[in-house]
Amino acid sequence: MNNSIFNSIIGVNFSNTFQSVGKQVSATMAAAQIKATRVKTVKMFTYNQADCINAFAKEGLQVLVDVPNGDLKACANNDAATINTIVKVLSDYSTTIPMICVGNEPLGGWWNNAYAPYLVNALTNIKAAIAANGLTTKVTVPFNYAIMGNSYPPSTGCFNNGLKNIIIDVCNILDADNSVFMVNMYPFLAHNSQPNNVPLDYCLFTAGKKHWVHDGNYTYKNIFDAMYDALYVALGNNGYGSLPIVIGEAGWPTGPSTTYSAATRINAQTFNQNLINHCKSGKGTPRKPDVRIPCFIFEMYDEDTKLIEAGAFEQHWGVYGYDSQSKNYQTKYVLTW
Numbered sequence: 001m002n003n004s005i006f007n008s009i010i011g012v013n014f015s016n017t018f019q020s021v022g023k024q025v026s027a028t029m030a031a032a033q034i035k036a037t038r039v040k041t042v043k044m045f046t047y048n049q050a051d052c053i054n055a056f057a058k059e060g061l062q063v064l065v066d067v068p069n070g071d072l073k074a075c076a077n078n079d080a081a082t083i084n085t086i087v088k089v090l091s092d093y094s095t096t097i098p099m100i101c102v103g104n105e106p107l108g109g110w111w112n113n114a115y116a117p118y119l120v121n122a123l124t125n126i127k128a129a130i131a132a133n134g135l136t137t138k139v140t141v142p143f144n145y146a147i148m149g150n151s152y153p154p155s156t157g158c159f160n161n162g163l164k165n166i167i168i169d170v171c172n173i174l175d176a177d178n179s180v181f182m183v184n185m186y187p188f189l190a191h192n193s194q195p196n197n198v199p200l201d202y203c204l205f206t207a208g209k210k211h212w213v214h215d216g217n218y219t220y221k222n223i224f225d226a227m228y229d230a231l232y233v234a235l236g237n238n239g240y241g242s243l244p245i246v247i248g249e250a251g252w253p254t255g256p257s258t259t260y261s262a263a264t265r266i267n268a269q270t271f272n273q274n275l276i277n278h279c280k281s282g283k284g285t286p287r288k289p290d291v292r293i294p295c296f297i298f299e300m301y302d303e304d305t306k307l308i309e310a311g312a313f314e315q316h317w318g319v320y321g322y323d324s325q326s327k328n329y330q331t332k333y334v335l336t337w
Contacts, residue, residue: 005098005138005180007062009280010337011041011296013249014052016322018303018315025301025324027055033324034300035059037337043248043296045104047089057096064296065089066101066142067126069115075102075122083129090130090137100137101248102126105144105184107163120169127177138179141170142248145185148230153215154287157230158237171240180294181240183231184249187223187271191262192311198223200262205274218286224250224275225285232288244294250275251298253313254327263313269333272297272319276337 012034016024025033030052034042042056047065056063067075067086074082090097102123106115119141127139145151147167149160159167174181187203201207205222213220220226228245235241252271253263275295284291302318319335320326327333 006041006294008040009292009294010039010276011043012039013043013296013299015045018306019322020304023323027051029324031055031059035061039337047086053093057093063097064099064101065097066104069103069106072103072106072115072118072122075125076118078125083125087129087133090135091133094135097137099140101140101142104142107147108144109146116166119166123170123173127173139177140174140179140182142182142184145183151227151230154226154229154233155215157233159234168238171243175240175243180246181243182246182248185227185247188252190223192260204267204270205278220286228285229287247295249298250295251317253316255316256312260313265327265333273335
């Protein structure tokens with residue numbers, strides 16, 4: 001598998017689920033603004049938002065849709081109504097939707113194992129339905145990075161023992177589907193949780209030599225490469241080193257800086273622009289050089305009513321505000337996609 005599944009190496013996540021009623025960005029506006037960035041691929045968090053899929057399709061954008069975690073049990077039980085609805089969407093937009101994500105960080109510890117028992121069967125049944133209907137849509141699972149049991153240094157990368165069997169079963173399906181392994185990576189969260197151990201510049205792709213990490217013959221100048229390679233090692237040690245890795249979410253919040261000193265518009269612009277440049281460059285990572293890394297920026301718009309248990313920054317990941325206004329009116333937050 002190469003990167004030809006996607007029309008652009010850099011994509012963007014779109015959701016207006018947690019925007020104020022009456023202030024949600026319309027599907028038409030979102031499609032136009034995303035197209036204007038020159039991004040060609042959009043990742044959504046549902047499969048049943050027809051107005052958005054249709055608007056994106058009209059603008060010539062690729063769309064990755066998602067089976068929400070709440071539907072995994074029904075899919076695992078092969079519920080006809082749920083499966084048929086999913087297949088109809090994939091069929092109706094067969095030239096627009098190249099891939100469907102099954103679940104959204106379904107193995108996250110905060111779910112208390114609510115979705116783990118259903119993931120593999122749901123993935124199996126959805127793929128079988130896709131094949132039975134003559135479609136070529138790929139399947140994947142957007143994992144959160146906490147599937148890793150260890151990631152530092154990268155050479156010791158391994159999966160969480162309690163999740164390993166599920167992850168390997170998923171890898172087997174993805175490999176047979178000639179698909180990709182999708183993971184969400186957030187250097188901001190690593191810095192925010194351990195600011196004394198994870199330097200800010202190491203997260204922003206701007207680190208000097210004193211903050212580089214040396215791991216055997218490999219030198220890591222940023223945490224993104226280190227996280228990627230730790231996953232690459234974990235996959236390789238389990239026989240799936242050839243599975244392409246796609247970054248389903250990566251971004252940086254723009255506030256509130258009064259509470260989180262690193263959550264600023266300047267840092268967000270620095271991180272996102274350097275991330276975009278790095279993924280598109282084809283330099284790859286120390287352990288996997290000379291590859292371009294498909295990556296979906298999180299996210300297009302702020303979500304001003306999103307739950308903030310993890311932190312108030314959860315509402316501020318957007319490149320644009322929830323009202324569709326660019327954030328460049330206070331700082332020159334303009335990205336070259």
